[in-house]
Amino acid sequence: MILLCLLITQMFLFWITSAQCPAGCQCANKEVNCNGQGMTNVPLSFRLYKYDKLDLSNNLISVISSDALANFFVKEILIRNNSIFYIDDNAFRGLGDRLEVLDISYNKLATLPTAFRYLNTLFSLDIRGNPIPVSGFIDSVTRAIGDTVTKFAFGHLTALQKWPPGISHFPRLTDLELDGAYIFYLPQNSFHSFENTLTNLTIQNTQLSTVPLGLSHLSRLLEFHFDHNHNAGDNGIIEQSFVGLSKLRTLSLKDNRLNSFPFVLNPLVELNDLSLDDNKLIVISDEAVKDINNSKIQNLRLVNCSLDRIPGAITGRNGNLQHLQLLDFSKNNIKSLDRIDLQNLHSLQTLYLAGNQNLQYVSDSALSNLLNLTSIDLSDTGIKTVPNAFKNIPSLQYLNLENDSIECTCDLVDFKIRVDKTELRNGQILGNCATITSSIRNYLDNFVIHCPEYNSFTSAIPVVG
Numbered sequence: 001m002i003l004l005c006l007l008i009t010q011m012f013l014f015w016i017t018s019a020q021c022p023a024g025c026q027c028a029n030k031e032v033n034c035n036g037q038g039m040t041n042v043p044l045s046f047r048l049y050k051y052d053k054l055d056l057s058n059n060l061i062s063v064i065s066s067d068a069l070a071n072f073f074v075k076e077i078l079i080r081n082n083s084i085f086y087i088d089d090n091a092f093r094g095l096g097d098r099l100e101v102l103d104i105s106y107n108k109l110a111t112l113p114t115a116f117r118y119l120n121t122l123f124s125l126d127i128r129g130n131p132i133p134v135s136g137f138i139d140s141v142t143r144a145i146g147d148t149v150t151k152f153a154f155g156h157l158t159a160l161q162k163w164p165p166g167i168s169h170f171p172r173l174t175d176l177e178l179d180g181a182y183i184f185y186l187p188q189n190s191f192h193s194f195e196n197t198l199t200n201l202t203i204q205n206t207q208l209s210t211v212p213l214g215l216s217h218l219s220r221l222l223e224f225h226f227d228h229n230h231n232a233g234d235n236g237i238i239e240q241s242f243v244g245l246s247k248l249r250t251l252s253l254k255d256n257r258l259n260s261f262p263f264v265l266n267p268l269v270e271l272n273d274l275s276l277d278d279n280k281l282i283v284i285s286d287e288a289v290k291d292i293n294n295s296k297i298q299n300l301r302l303v304n305c306s307l308d309r310i311p312g313a314i315t316g317r318n319g320n321l322q323h324l325q326l327l328d329f330s331k332n333n334i335k336s337l338d339r340i341d342l343q344n345l346h347s348l349q350t351l352y353l354a355g356n357q358n359l360q361y362v363s364d365s366a367l368s369n370l371l372n373l374t375s376i377d378l379s380d381t382g383i384k385t386v387p388n389a390f391k392n393i394p395s396l397q398y399l400n401l402e403n404d405s406i407e408c409t410c411d412l413v414d415f416k417i418r419v420d421k422t423e424l425r426n427g428q429i430l431g432n433c434a435t436i437t438s439s440i441r442n443y444l445d446n447f448v449i450h451c452p453e454y455n456s457f458t459s460a461i462p463v464v465g
């Protein structure tokens with residue numbers, strides 16, 4: 001009898017605990033995770049109190065009906081990449097004073113749902129990838145959520161054809177992202193209402209041909225990303241737009257149609273990170289060089305910029321980038337690394353040259369001044385030997401030679417001896433030998449030590465003790 005009682009209690013307990021997690025979902029770490037389960041409806045649930053986050057992304061939900069979400073008493077709902085075209089006015093009932101983050105991006109909404117009006121604590125809203133035209137930014141909705149929203153992401157490649165005036169109801173915005181728009185021009189006052197609050201602005205995948213002039217009024221801006229705007233060429237990066245951005249730390253101008261190094265850095269006295277990836281940089285003008293010469297840039301990324309040599313104007317000969325710590329030249333067509341190419345970059349710590357498939361020559365003294373260099377990525381290049389230049393870098397801890405055709409022979413003795421004396425001894429050397437089935441590291445540790453040159457070297461060292 002007691003046993004039976006116990007059994008029933010246990011079954012009951014099991015029922016209660018399992019009942020808390022809806023079918024098809026996993027509940028752990030304060031999160032109800034129903035991601036990618038092929039669901040066509042919001043799953044049924046008993047009232048949940050102990051979770052903060054509900055993830056319904058990558059399902060096939062098309063409608064959020066009245067009260068559907070009320071029992072998930074969470075602060076954050078992710079429901080991106082479904083097929084939602086309709087949200088009942090009472091869909092968020094019960095969550096109005098709790099929900100803070102809503103990601104409903106990549107659905108089929110054609111207007112901002114009126115249900116959003118009841119979300120009194122919402123601070124982050126992502127509606128990117130919904131076909132909402134400017135008329136879908138219903139005034140009463142933007143007004144209602146505008147009091148609390150600080151992060152807003154929106155945009156649709158074809159449906160959005162004008163800057164939505166409703167955004168002027170968001171006076172607290174710190175983060176704004178426009179991702180996708182058939183917009184050719186932004187009015188100068190586009191950012192007017194949050195000029196004094198915005199810190200992070202992203203504008204990408206639009207038809208804009210110029211950086212918006214209104215930018216220059218964003219005096220608190222720390223990050224600006226203007227990427228994948230294929231109509232924007234050199235003439236679109238107007239210096240005037242950047243005047244006033246004296247706090248800007250990160251500037252990204254990736255995958256536009258730039259052919260020359262932008263001449264906008266002068267006013268950006270705090271700039272730390274600059275990325276110009278995926279532009280065909282043909283011209284690096286003297287003005288631009290002067291400009292960058294005076295900057296405090298720490299991280300410079302020029303990935304896939306069609307460079308056929310290290311732009312000496314920036315880094316070597318006349319350059320003066322005393323603060324540069326990271327330099328990324330991956331996926332270019334650089335063929336050699338000469339003595340003067342990087343000679344003035346005394347602070348350099350990380351150098352990426354991966355994917356320069358024709359890189360074959362590295363001067364012996366190319367890196368000799370770089371006392372703080374800790375990491376070099378030379379993967380997927382044309383080099384066949386470990387360059388002598390790498391033998392003298394005292395701080396090197398990471399050397400990536402993956403996908404290179406390194407010939408492992410007793411010629412590596414010199415390198416091995418250096419490795420033993422430097423940080424690289426305990427660091428990482430990645431990549432395999434082309435001439436023998438072995439990793440380079442294994443070859444150094446287990447083969448090179450049997451090379452006659454190595455033995456004559458080590459036996460020449462007096463034994464202490």
Ligand SMILES: *[C@@H]1O[C@H](CO)[C@@H](O)[C@H](O)[C@H]1NC(C)=O
Binds near residue numbers: 038059060
């Ligand atoms: C969207 O969700 C479907 C499953 O419903 C999935 O197959 C697809 O990969 C997802 N798309 C993206 C971009 O995540």
Ligand SMILES: *[C@@H]1O[C@H](CO)[C@@H](O)[C@H](O)[C@H]1NC(C)=O
Binds near residue numbers: 177200
């Ligand atoms: C700024 O916004 C971009 C795009 O939304 C994001 O990737 C980045 O992490 C944001 N930066 C900060 C500091 O939040």
Ligand SMILES: *[C@@H]1O[C@H](CO)[C@@H](O)[C@H](O)[C@H]1NC(C)=O
Binds near residue numbers: 278331
């Ligand atoms: C390199 O940039 C070009 C645009 O200049 C782009 O079309 C291409 O896809 C990029 N390649 C890679 C490997 O990212």
Ligand SMILES: *[C@@H]1O[C@H](CO)[C@@H](O)[C@H](O)[C@H]1NC(C)=O
Binds near residue numbers: 289290293318
């Ligand atoms: C960059 O700065 C260095 C040192 O201040 C100076 O010698 C050099 O001429 C400058 N280069 C250019 C192109 O202005």
Ligand SMILES: *[C@@H]1O[C@H](CO)[C@@H](O)[C@H](O)[C@H]1NC(C)=O
Binds near residue numbers: 346347371
């Ligand atoms: C090299 O690193 C050391 C220790 O982190 C630092 O004190 C020194 O300023 C660095 N040198 C340069 C030129 O950045």
Ligand SMILES: *[C@@H]1O[C@H](CO)[C@@H](O)[C@H](O)[C@H]1NC(C)=O
Binds near residue numbers: 379380403
């Ligand atoms: C090496 O090559 C393989 C096959 O081409 C590729 O998948 C991998 O990403 C490459 N790895 C590196 C580090 O370049």
